[in-house]
Amino acid sequence: MATMSDPERPDSSHRATMKQVATLAGVGLKTVSRVINDEPYVSQEITGRVRAAAEQLDYLPNPHAGVLRSKAKRHLTIGLLVGSVDNPFVGALHRVIEEAAHEHDAAVFASSLDDDPHRERGIVQAFLRRRLDGLILTTVTPNQSYLVPEQRHGTQFVFVDRPPTGVEADAIISDNAEGAAAAARHLIAHGHRRLAYLGDRHEIKTAALRREGFLGEVSREGILAADTPVVEGLHDEESSYRAVLEIMRRPEPPTALFTAQNLVTIGAIRALRDLGVQRSTALVSFDDIPLSGLLDPAITVIAQHPDRIGALAAKRMFDRIAGDDSPAREFVVPTTLIVRGSGEIPPHD
């Protein structure tokens, strides 16, 4: 039959093996292995013959066979698990980790949790099943002790943005408390005495740190807690929008807002605009937002440095993979106040 391929003919859709390359080059299997892996002690002539044969057959070494047999079971593969892929912070993080991985000849599996704690375990498992060398992750679950057995089996973990609980591993985080404190100082220096804090769920450690940093500074200035509305549990634009509307309609509304997160900031901006008070209410945001410089007023922010965080995370990861077994550490990356306008609006009377 015409549709049936000749069983004697090698299937062209199959990859060439090292053995086939060896046969074509007229050398032994191990010699091909030496050439492919750039091991020394192979004559120029044979090296040339082997390379030619490999090229002719489109030979690519099978990495699975290699990993299976070799002593150092390195896969040159790491995983990156982040809250959500469509977020500028995460984009920048991904980018630098990519870059560092590339320098180490490693590849990066990336996946998003969409901030869903229920997905975390499953996705981590899916990654581990692939036997990665390590995992860089932003956790959304309250406890990561389920990683302990994996860690004992040699998989490296580096936490980013949020510190781990229940497992000892390196963590790279922004200086949340100090960044939030700087925001408070900035607003107070511009004359504000009625400040509001709008933040994410209190259970998220970083959110708690921002809150403490902010409120600590406020009380240090002698401002009463009663004069400082605190709204937490805001996780998206919509909830933030509504919270700001509500706060600004109170009898003595705040003259300045501190929004402790990306999406909260955006919701707040919308609300201030709809109320027509965006030019008379000060606003400082934790975490930069895209195009914030083009807004009117431009948004003053406490910027994080995802590039530095990512670079550090990648460095720790590859150091660990290379054998660094020093005690786990937390690395704190400073934040930067970027003055753009919204944070310098004076209090109205």
Add this chain to the structure above:
Amino acid sequence: MATMSDPERPDSSHRATMKQVATLAGVGLKTVSRVINDEPYVSQEITGRVRAAAEQLDYLPNPHAGVLRSKAKRHLTIGLLVGSVDNPFVGALHRVIEEAAHEHDAAVFASSLDDDPHRERGIVQAFLRRRLDGLILTTVTPNQSYLVPEQRHGTQFVFVDRPPTGVEADAIISDNAEGAAAAARHLIAHGHRRLAYLGDRHEIKTAALRREGFLGEVSREGILAADTPVVEGLHDEESSYRAVLEIMRRPEPPTALFTAQNLVTIGAIRALRDLGVQRSTALVSFDDIPLSGLLDPAITVIAQHPDRIGALAAKRMFDRIAGDDSPAREFVVPTTLIVRGSGEIPPHD
């Protein structure tokens, strides 16, 4: 020596093998294989014993061994190669592809080209060395015929955002010409006769399609080419900013701008503001930009649908992997005009 581990003791950092699980459970190797792979015909009791043993040893199957031996050499792994990871379009794309992969139990390697053609070959090679089932990619090189041998060896390719050259493969792209034509129609319907086109390098096929779509519509309306400044080769904010400044300072400046790309739009917005004409010059952007609704004026855009593009790309990929060998096709995803304000500004006189 205390620092030297006993060579007789099994290294706890090593993974348990199927054989060890079999021994512990007191069954044969193949029985463990059956339980792990949920094959039928294993008694309840033995299944239980095997599962318990596996758990006790933190057993995880070694996927490399599996791939090596099994007939269908599927790795359940695909690659995603995009222009740049920190770009909202790409973020959304990544997200839906992720999601689809997850449903197929597949993992996604993601990498960014940073729009650098020189990196493309290298990164593609790095991916192929890992023997992925397929690659979804945005190309930046003019020709991808180097993929042909890989394709013959069974790796699937699906192109996204830009059609391939020199290789036959599915491609999912926005309706660039029609989207740009819609922008022209919209501006003309609002009374404009002096429109400017600001776009990316002409060699990029999608850029050329947008240009043709736009200019075709303009000439159809009887507007002379001489009255329609065309600036191409804009690849970033800065070059776009300068181009707009230059155009708007001409004797008879355009009353409406069409910016054919993300970054070009942002540069144009800055320029219009610096000239103080952002409320008197119409602007329509191809591709949505983040927070464009918060700008003043809010930006009217021809939005692409990265979610639909990504979903289609993933569907084609997994269909191909599953054996679909129908001829390669180009899928065109429509764009949507989103009216927000900047595109409805009438011509001044």
Add this chain to the structure above:
DNA sequence: CTGAAAGCGCTAACAG
């Protein structure tokens, strides 16, 4: 400098 033999951890193909 080169190659033959063993075996990594698993699945396929048979046997029972």
Add this chain to the structure above:
DNA sequence: CTGTTAGCGCTTTCAG
């Protein structure tokens, strides 16, 4: 329902 045997494509080991 369960187990045995071979061998995937490579690296390791050891012998030329």
